[in-house]
Amino acid sequence: MTENLSEADAANELMRLARKIAKHNKLYHAEDSPEISDADYDALVRRNNALEEAFPHLVRDDSPNKLVGAAVAASPLSKVKHEQRMMSLDNGFSDEDIAEWLARVRRFLNLPEDAPVAVTAEDKIDGLSCSLRYEKGELVLAATRGDGQVGEDVTANVRMIGDIPQMLCPGGGRGPESLSTGPRPSPGNNIPDLFEIRGEVYMAKADFAGLNERLMDEGRTDAAAKGVEFDPEKIRQFANPRNAAAGSLRQKDANITAKRPLKFWAHGWGVHSDLPGETALDVMEAIASWGVPVSPLVRRMDSLEEMLGHYRHIEAERAEMPYDIDGVVYKVDRLDWQQRLGFVAKAPRWAIAHKFPAEQAQTTLESIDIQVGRTGKLTPVGRLTPVTVGGVVVSNVTLHNRDEIGRLGVRPGDRVVIQRAGDVIPQVVENLTRDEQREPFHFPDHCPICDSEAVAEEGEVDVRCTGGLICPAQRFQRLVHFVSRVALDIDGLGEKSIAEFIAAGWLESPADIFRLHQHRAEILAREGWQEKSVDNLLAAVEKKRQPDAARLLFGLGIRHIGTVTARDLLKNFTTLKRLREVAELAQESEIYRSSRAQSRDGDAGQGVSTSLDTNGEGVASASTSLDTNGGDTAPDTNGEGGASPEGDVAWAEITSIDGVGPAVAQALADFFHEPHNREVWEDLLSEVSPPDYIVETRDSAVSGKTIVFTGKLETMSRDEAKAQAEALGAKASGSVSAKTDLVVAGPGAGSKAKKAAELGIEVIDEAAWAEIVAAAG
């Protein structure tokens, strides 16, 4: 990551980092008021350490690492779990995206193609999402969005924001800043006992500029008072209004927040005892009537044309607006429809953000580096002359794969246009230079880390390092994945420590993490480790002795098994033990036997096996690590015989799970076929004991049953019916088998209903299903 930096640049960056880190240390320790999160702070320190490692001769006298007690991290704000998850929004960029969204909504609701669907449109302001919990009209808790499930408690800070009332006032709009257009709501609204308002804390453009000026002035005065020379570079100004709002809200000392010009807009709600109305607009008007500012341009509209016209109008006015917006949000207005539409993964189906085109910038592609991921994928990363796009400085950009480089025709030295897609991930849009004289970029055919062959499998775009176990990059990345926040989530075991422990020989497989305590004294003896930091780390490890089984499974990094599939598998098997039993049994299935025989004959390069020959060294040392690519390295001790009917049943049991097909079943069976993996698995499970995986569900007549929906349903789509079934603790399956308990058949049901009849399974119609749902509440 640092190799391509010139010395001058590195020295420069090290200087800036030293200043920054010193500043934040001071803010944290002396003034008890950090302006950045611990994660952000850690990132600065990590970057600094990486640079120091790459350029040891440039290490500064005032290096953060030479200062005592510099790298202490602690949580400035306490965490709050959201009672109702704070979702993000689906994004659309083109008119077609919006048209498609509207069509999807109609399809899901089973409406005709031309049926009117009323939506609200409002500005999407660029700020910080925040939830405000009011009990009996009184503000009791405010929290940031965080990761959607857990945010930070900012109640004290939020009380300092003038826009946000401590007490909701029934039936009376408050000031000129509340809903400025649209009808005034009728007075006399009752305020629900419990109501969580969700919205955006933001800073107006003018206030942002003023704040930066003020920070500069204060720095000047401060310098004068101390009799030191004033250096404008040392003043930390905010890069954009969004950062300013975030930095100002997330203060430990609410008095600092009080001095910052923050504002608030409601755009939705969370948990509530009552909803004042039947449409989104009703509720927003009620919220405005309680004295909380609401986006001033909430409009209701009935057609796509109207929506797109509104979007263009806002886009044209954008520059003149007093605040930064990044798009328009549309929501289905009818709340009963919102409820039926529900959620996909992290976003509601009933809303979409129509984003403005991303800001673009030109810069030079200086070089192309290759990174190796945990699956061995070789990813080219473009190093850019740093350039500001959309308020942040971008210096790296992913080029995805070999084809993308070819498609763009980029070569080091070219001028390129980049943008931040969806305002987050930078991407190269266009190559401005077509200089055929320049040497084309040569995509490596060997892994830059372990030198194993790197090949693209037939029909695949990605080029992968075939080193598997023996590639240090892959072993390292797998461990990083295992402890990452999305998997086991072991706090304080970052990339740097993992690399350090691997180098020391204490860490090779996941189970070793749980034996790190045996090396406590040795770790303490190392530079950079204090009593406290070691104990914090070991405590974080101990906290995961009873890990969530699905996270553990996901953490192992078995191919095709991500968060969702891991959960789906465990919902069905309850324990990892059972999962393994079935997966091993499935190795005896006819399908598995024949597919393995085929891949051996064809030898299309399942990769791992060939590479072991090209790089004989290190194989033995890799034996305790994971081979997630499957068992091709393993001698097939079982021979070709041994197919069994039980195996076929096990295979069917796996593939009958909704969303799980042959690829997943094969990956699972492969995983357990490989002796190394079995060792790693047993080793790991001797260190941890995940509790049985039990999903909480509402009690109903169909709890624990397997239901199949077939035919055309009248009042809802099949997706919706499935979602209902799952909420009632039932399992929605795709096909009828002996395990099916109930079939819900609409008109036009064919073979499935017939098969159900043959198997003697109960078949009901949609009306009967509706009754079951209603009975469960």
Add this chain to the structure above:
DNA sequence: TCGCCTCGAGTTCC
């Protein structure tokens, strides 16, 4: 078999 949708995997910035 085709086309849609969801999931997995890799990634950037602070």
Add this chain to the structure above:
DNA sequence: CTCGAGGCGA
């Protein structure tokens, strides 16, 4: 976030 690929309905 984006892309490719697996899963599944039609």
